[in-house]
Amino acid sequence: MIKVIIERHDDHSIRSFEISGHAGSGPYGHDLVCAGVSAVSFGTVNAIYALCQTKLVIEQGKNGGFLRCVVPDDLDQATNEKVQLLLEGMLVSLRTIENDYGKYIQIMEK
Incomplete structure (x- = not known):
């Protein structure tokens, strides 16, 4: 299962997101989720990099299945x-996937 964790500031803006795991909805290389x-x-x-000239702080797993991005404070x-x-647009798209394939993806906010 893919787990998505959205971390928000007190003002409800997105501070970071983390995506981990694999859906397992199909064979490796053919998994649509x-x-x-x-x-x-x-x-x-x-899009954030190209349109906002902003680099998020990014951590990635070497073998895939992990992405964590933090919005700079400055x-x-x-x-x-x-x-x-x-980022909110990304969350809308991920929730759409979750609505259709909830067996394979879970989104949590904190």
């Missing part, structure tokens, strides 16, 4: 608002 989660999460990280307000919008 893993592919969808990877596309959404890496697409969001790349962003100006306008940039942070753009980053937050992209």
Whole structure:
């Protein structure tokens, strides 16, 4: 199962997200849930970098199955608002996957 943990600040903005595990919904290399989660999460990280000129603090597992990203604390307000919008969009997409494939992905917020 893929586990997604969203960590929020007191103001409810996203501080970080962590994605770990494998869905196991299909054979390795043909797992549509893993592919969808990877596309959404890496697409969001790349969009933040390209559109906001912002690098998240990233930790990745060597063999896949783990991604943790932290939003820098020193962003100006306008940039942070753009980053937050992209992260909330990612969460909407991940929740859509969870709604259809809840047996393979679980999202938690703290």
